[in-house]
Amino acid sequence: MNNAIQLKAKGISAEEARIRIVIRDKCSFHLLKPMVEAYLFGDVTALRLVGVPIGVNPHLVHQSDVEEFETNDPKWLPICHKENAIQQNNHNKTWWLHERHPKAYLDYLLPKDYSETTHGSQALSGLNWPQVPKCQRDIPIFGSLFEDVANWFNIPNPISSATHPDFYPARTVNRNNLLLRNM
Incomplete structure (x- = not known):
């Protein structure tokens, strides 16, 4: 039974089935x-x-891999500890660590409020x-996106970064059998 028939059997319209098949076969998924x-x-x-003033330098735990973002800025950590307590007490987010929130830290570093559409x-x-x-093993999740796009367009990857095995398979994997090209 082909995919379109299976989707139609689940109550999905022919047009939606067609779109799902196109997305499955031609789209890539990255985080x-x-x-x-x-x-x-x-x-x-x-x-x-973005507007971070010259002379204001971020304090990061991981100076190299920004996908492991965490700040240890001594002036900002007290704010983080307060926010962590609020999140844990009011929202039961025991996993929350404000010092791992790059948008919040960026907003702290700016003299005015951060705007995704303008500054970002x-x-x-x-x-x-x-x-x-900064080195080959940095940003493997975004490195997967770059590798996927470079592979799709058959061009050299402009960054030298590792790929993440959950987001980009080894070259030995037959991409014709993948649900999405990079998964």
Whole structure:
């Protein structure tokens, strides 16, 4: 039984079945870790484009891999501890660590409120992606996206980064049998 017939048997319209098949066969699925703002911390020029003043330098636990974003900024940690307590007490988020929230830390570093559409888009458009991974094993989740796009267009990958096995399989995997090209 082909996929369209299986989907129709589940009560899915022919058009939706067609769209699902196209997405399954032609789309790629990628995530960011923890969020797009983390990658800005890999390029000081991008931070300046966001509006972080010259002389204000982020304090990061992991100086290299921004996908492991966490700050140890002594001036900001008291704010983080208060937010952590609020999240744990009021929302039962025992896993919450505010010091791992790059958007909140970025907002703290800016002299004005951070705006994704204004500040974020300016910084992302100017982000020097090849500079973000400081060594081969950095940013494997985003590295998977770059590898997938480079593979799709048959061009060299512009960044030298590892790929994540959950988001980009080894080259030995037959991509014709994948639900999504990179999974």
